Amino acid sequence: xxxxxxxxxxxxxxxxxxxxxxxxxxxxxxxxxxxxxxxxxxxxxxxxxxxxxxxxxxxxxxxxxxxxxxxxxxxxxxxxxxxxxxxxxxxxxxxxxxxxxxxxxxxxxxxxxxxxxxxxxxxxxxxxxxxxxxxxxxxxxxxxxxxxxxxxxxxxxxxxxxxxxxxxxxxxxxxxxxxxxxxxxxxxxxxxxxxxxxxxxxxxxxxxxxxxxxxxxxxxxxxxxxxxxxxxxxxxxxxxxxxxxxxxxxxxxxxxxxxxxxxxxxxxxxxxxxxxxxxxxxxxxxxxxxxxxxxxxxxxxxxxxxxxxxxxxxxxxxxxxxxxxxxxxxxxxxxxxxxxxxxxxxxxxxxxxxxxxxxxxxxxxxxxxxxxxxxxxxxxxxxxxxxxxxxxxxxxxxxxxxxxxxxxxxxxxxxxxxxxxxxxxxxxxxxxxxxxxxxxxxxxxxxxxxxxxxxxxxxxxxxxxxxxxxxxxxxxxxxxxxxxxxxxxxxxxxxxxxxxxxxxxxxxxxxxxxxxxxxxxxxxxxxxxxxxxxxxxxxxxxxxxxxxxxxxxxxxxxxxxxxxxxxxxxxxxxxxxxxxxxxxxxxxxxxxxxxxx
Amino acid sequence: xxxxxxxxxxxxxxxxxxxxxxxxxxxxxxxxxxxxxxxxxxxxxxxxxxxxxxxxxxxxxxxxxxxxxxxxxxxxxxxxxxxxxxxxxxxxxxxxxxxxxxxxxxxxxxxxxxxxxxxxxxxxxxxxxxxxxxxxxxxxxxxxxxxxxxxxxxxxxxxxxxxxxxxxxxxxxxxxxxxxxxxxxxxxxxxxxx
Numbered sequence: 001x002x003x004x005x006x007x008x009x010x011x012x013x014x015x016x017x018x019x020x021x022x023x024x025x026x027x028x029x030x031x032x033x034x035x036x037x038x039x040x041x042x043x044x045x046x047x048x049x050x051x052x053x054x055x056x057x058x059x060x061x062x063x064x065x066x067x068x069x070x071x072x073x074x075x076x077x078x079x080x081x082x083x084x085x086x087x088x089x090x091x092x093x094x095x096x097x098x099x100x101x102x103x104x105x106x107x108x109x110x111x112x113x114x115x116x117x118x119x120x121x122x123x124x125x126x127x128x129x130x131x132x133x134x135x136x137x138x139x140x141x142x143x144x145x146x147x148x149x150x151x152x153x154x155x156x157x158x159x160x161x162x163x164x165x166x167x168x169x170x171x172x173x174x175x176x177x178x179x180x181x182x183x184x185x186x187x188x189x190x191x192x193x194x195x196x197x198x199x200x201x202x203x204x205x206x207x208x209x210x211x212x213x214x215x216x217x218x219x220x221x222x223x224x225x226x227x228x229x230x231x232x233x234x235x236x237x238x239x240x241x242x243x244x245x246x247x248x249x250x251x252x253x254x255x256x257x258x259x260x261x262x263x264x265x266x267x268x269x270x271x272x273x274x275x276x277x278x279x280x281x282x283x284x285x286x287x288x289x290x291x292x293x294x295x296x297x298x299x300x301x302x303x304x305x306x307x308x309x310x311x312x313x314x315x316x317x318x319x320x321x322x323x324x325x326x327x328x329x330x331x332x333x334x335x336x337x338x339x340x341x342x343x344x345x346x347x348x349x350x351x352x353x354x355x356x357x358x359x360x361x362x363x364x365x366x367x368x369x370x371x372x373x374x375x376x377x378x379x380x381x382x383x384x385x386x387x388x389x390x391x392x393x394x395x396x397x398x399x400x401x402x403x404x405x406x407x408x409x410x411x412x413x414x415x416x417x418x419x420x421x422x423x424x425x426x427x428x429x430x431x432x433x434x435x436x437x438x439x440x441x442x443x444x445x446x447x448x449x450x451x452x453x454x455x456x457x458x459x460x461x462x463x464x465x466x467x468x469x470x471x472x473x474x475x476x477x478x479x480x481x482x483x484x485x486x487x488x489x490x491x492x493x494x495x496x497x498x499x500x501x502x503x504x505x506x507x508x509x510x511x512x513x514x515x516x517x518x519x520x521x522x523x524x525x526x527x528x529x530x531x532x533x534x535x536x537x538x539x540x541x542x543x544x545x546x547x548x549x550x551x552x553x554x555x556x557x558x559x560x561x562x563x564x565x566x567x568x569x570x571x572x573x574x575x576x577x578x579x580x581x582x583x584x585x586x587x588x589x590x591x592x593x594x595x596x597x
Numbered sequence: 598x599x600x601x602x603x604x605x606x607x608x609x610x611x612x613x614x615x616x617x618x619x620x621x622x623x624x625x626x627x628x629x630x631x632x633x634x635x636x637x638x639x640x641x642x643x644x645x646x647x648x649x650x651x652x653x654x655x656x657x658x659x660x661x662x663x664x665x666x667x668x669x670x671x672x673x674x675x676x677x678x679x680x681x682x683x684x685x686x687x688x689x690x691x692x693x694x695x696x697x698x699x700x701x702x703x704x705x706x707x708x709x710x711x712x713x714x715x716x717x718x719x720x721x722x723x724x725x726x727x728x729x730x731x732x733x734x735x736x737x738x739x740x741x742x743x744x745x746x747x748x749x750x751x752x753x754x755x756x757x758x759x760x761x762x763x764x765x766x767x768x769x770x771x772x773x774x775x776x777x778x779x780x781x782x783x784x785x786x787x788x789x790x791x
Contacts, residue, residue: 004621004631029637108636132632165659166621166633240659247657314662334664334682335721338714340675341707343608343699345644381704451637544704549643552703564705 007162010133012037014140019178022062024055027450028074029109030163031102048462050420052077056084063097075103089123090203092151096144103159106310115285120261127155127261129239133167161240215262223258234275247313349550350518350574352489357384365411370394372415373449392422402435412439417447417455430508431480438502444517476510489515492581529573536587539563543579600653602661607672612745617648622767624652627759634659693731734786743783750787
């Protein structure tokens with residue numbers, strides 16, 4: 001029976017059915033669920049690595065040792081893992097190696113748009129792109145066959161709409177021979193695997209030759225589909241865009257490329273010769289368009305369709321209509337809507353980051369932020385984050401600003417998982433090169449933004465096995481930081497005292513603001529809504545400034561000030577008491593006062 | 598059977614994804630090709646969320662384009678307005694009577710649209726617009742949390758091709774065992790409403 005699988009679940013299933021033995025990843029939207037699904041197959045060793053470069057090195061180790069291995073990351077993760085991606089292209093592998101890479105057109109959960117097909121060409125690695133979940137599953141198997149046949153890593157590129165769309169798939173089985181227990185003998189081949197210049201120079205011509213052979217292979221690759229319809233319009237497309245284009249042009253001719261690097265020149269030339277007008281429909285970069293134009297074939301693409309953002313059938317239709325490729329559709333314009341109140345993602349009620357930002361605002365420091373839930377602290381009313389670039393950037397940026405002589409103090413704010421990802425070398429740098437940077441590690445006991453993944457500070461692995469727990473104080477000291485303190489992120493006085501002391505220190509300092517994410521089961525157990533005393537509240541509005549969704553405006557007004565009183569929504573409040581500490585009139589009950597009351 | 602595009606919208610944490618998962622699975626069991634698209638991540642609790650569900654003979658795109666949703670299934674009143682341009686002329690809009698004021702409204706900076714304003718805007722697109730007393734009916738059934746299942750019940754009576762048993766079966770599989778009865782009662786309450 002067919003089952004509905006997301007692209008991510010299908011890839012995990014594909015790995016299982018391909019006999020994969022080892023998988024490593026760092027969580028990142030839209031790729032996170034791949035490893036979360038993979039770990040349910042006990043035959044596969046599935047691990048969270050501290051970052052994508054480590055994840056890829058781990059998978060490379062598995063492939064060098066001779067087993068099928070897979071590394072999974074989002075598009076910007078491959079920036080982090082690029083070094084490994086290039087060397088493994090040079091060395092090739094023993095067992096198959098597939099790198100699953102999820103691009104995020106329109107940046108639903110990312111800091112930049114980038115088209116990672118560029119990496120495939122850059123590193124001479126073949127790139128496969130599925131158009132639905134069935135293909136996502138099946139192409140994992142195709143990717144491993146290519147990897148082993150051509151001695152190359154393979155990039156399996158998906159986009160958000162493949163990763164997070166559910167479509168029907170047929171399940172297959174795992175081959176019995178995949179779980180043969182015979183111990184492996186590690187094959188030593190220094191010329192192939194030690195990339196010193198002398199060896200690397202020998203390898204480079206081999207990988208250039210490999211791409212030529214793959215280009216030949218692509219001519220007959222089963223996932224490069226030719227579907228001839230009307231000769232008036234020939235569409236070259238890939239991935240999810242194939243679905244949009246088919247919906248808009250049911251009668252056109254299609255060349256759907258399942259392998260987008262390297263391309264099959266004869267197949268493309270042949271298809272182009274059969275149609276009157278050749279158009280490429282692809283998201284993000286004009287990657288196929290440029291390659292086809294380099295073959296000397298006249299083609300259109302980005303002159304019609306946008307280079308920015310996501311496509312959908314509507315966008316494809318509208319652009320095609322403007323270019324005269326599609327008849328105008330009778331559309332009625334939507335009714336005018338007044339500007340609606342926005343509903344952006346927010347720091348949740350009870351979020352332990354909220355109080356820290358209240359204090360950094362109070363002390364008027366410049367906050368160099370990082371990637372995680374706490375990035376949302378940039379939103380009003382907190383507006384507490386002043387830079388955010390990529391994973392681990394906060395500490396280096398704060399150090400640089402400090403060295404440049406910025407008048408205000410710079411504070412780096414970074415989450416526990418992000419600190420492990422790329423924050424650690426940056427903290428070492430503040431100690432080594434001695435800046436007055438204060439680093440606040442927001443230790444909320446989980447990787448929260450991507451949906452509560454384990455990390456080296458949680459004491460558990462991806463498969464739920466107990467492991468050691470990083471001690472942030474000891475780690476910071478080992479990296480050379482002398483002034484280290486740990487505070488309860490819910491205790492504003494403690495946070496303020498520790499931050500003031502850290503700012504006064506001559507040299508780098510670390511403050512660890514520790515408190516479990518309010519949505520973790522361990523924290524939920526302690527939820528207890530608190531209340532506002534309407535007799536004491538005069539509607540000053542200070543509690544609204546911490547941006548807690550549980551604090552709402554009451555219908556009641558204060559008789560003297562004529563301002564609306566505040567009220568707490570008991571369904572949302574967790575009882576973190578941050579508002580109670582901020583209130584200048586003691587109008588919000590603390591938990592112990594609630595009990596007496 | 599006719600192809601149908603459903604757009605499920607609401608506020609993160611309200612149960613929009615459960616509703617769209619049920620809707621997708623019901624379509625599969627009713628013999629349709631089904632695709633479902635949504636976006637995860639970026640702390641969507643408290644944020645605006647949407648999920649596209651498409652039933653058809655051979656569905657291509659997993660997402661619905663502007664003006665092509667046959668049904669707008671909204672668990673929250675303000676959110677229904679945010680997606681009004683997605684609804685086809687003459688399509689069905691089912692809007693749960695659930696009001697979650699965004700932060701800017703609860704702090705007094707913005708105003709929440711009135712029921713009349715909402716109805717007036719929808720009237721320009723369709724006559725088939727309905728507020729459904731999801732919270733009231735869910736509470737009567739036993740838990741306010743089943744408000745999403747009340748709305749599924751209301752929707753089910755409009756999809757005449759699909760037998761009621763399929764809906765009940767899928768709901769029973771998707772909710773925790775001890776809440777099956779309450780949810781099935783909520784479903785029935787919604788089914789009677791429209």
